[in-house]
Amino acid sequence: MSRSEDTPKIAALDEFLACVHCGLCLSSCPTYIETGAEADSPRGRIYLMKALEEGRITLTEGVVRHLDLCLGCRACETACPSGVHYGALIEGGRQYVAAHARRGGGERWKRAMLARWLPDAIRLAPVADVFRLASRLGVPRLARLRWVPRPLRRLLALMPDAVPSRRPPAILEPDGPPRATVALLTGCVSQAFFARVNELTAKLLVLAGYRVVVPRGQTCCGALLAHLGERDEAERRARRNVNVFLRDEADFIVSNAAGCGAMLREYGRWLENDATYAKGARDVAAKARDVSELLAAGALPAPKHEVRTRVAYHDACHLAHGQGVRREPRALLRGIPGLELVEIADGELCCGSAGTYNLTEPGMAWRLGERKAQAVLDSGAEIVAAGNPGCILQIRAALRLRGRELAVVHPVELLARAYGLG
16 A cells, blocks of 8 residues: 555654653653663653654664664553553554664564564474473573573573473363353464463363364464564454454454453554454454453352462563453462462563563563562562463563573463363
């Protein structure tokens, strides 16, 4: 589609004008907390993007740096009294930067590889096999060795366990009449590295009385591509998923990954100008739910087994801020006999994962990871629960780099243990 004179480069000016520059977002912004720089705050970035939109500044290396450094965690949206849709603004900024910034060859290659490999579960499958073998051989423990170069230590620490698991069957039926039909988004990184979580998610939903369908032909939700500014490809994935997920006429579309769920809920906005898909996209967005919401509203029986441990719950940004889901995961965990749930100081502060952020902006990502790891250790928890695969990998890695091998798991894994499912 060709761009007209009136088409915004980033966003319409009235969207920027919703920000009254009150500064209430500053204390919620992880990068502002770390740097203290106005240009690294939501308010400062809105100034920069508005100036770009109006043509008052150009896309200099400094401007690119400040926009790149944004995590897109959307904590500022929760704090904002004016209802500024900052997530949509920074997405537009990322798209503009991706199209016009002059990056070095190495950075361009890295971003291209991330866009090609991460949103594809099939391409990631052999990588998961390698990680599984490396985990058995104890390779991640090399991250503790001080003589290993820091960038390599960080990558080793991030290595997932990739526990072997099967893809859930296409249809799972509950005992008795179903409460509703649920379509499960299996995802890309989730299916490659956390397939066990998908399997347990399906089993728990069936136990709660839902009929579960796992649509074949589904693809990456597009969230990782959106993080990289690849809007056209993100929209293409969204269109494909609209076709696939509306085919089965499910009552709900469920995700167990915070970033994926937040993206599904935004499909209506992403495809609002597409006459063919706009209505379907709105329907998908209206049906999108996090697994914790459906399990909390379902008919789960009383847990069979005690899980005697102290668990710290981490609020994944795109679950707490992107979807407004905070109560349900905690309620489910508190319902497990023997489990003591504790809060983490500054629990809603981003851990530094943020989609591809810990790979594109490792310096800031690990500053935030270290902060989160210390908060976890201060809580005295034996296990950390987080509802997003990126958060699980990031927090586990930050703890590994401190020489601590605490288990970091998805809440459904603890629930499954309480119900004797795994």
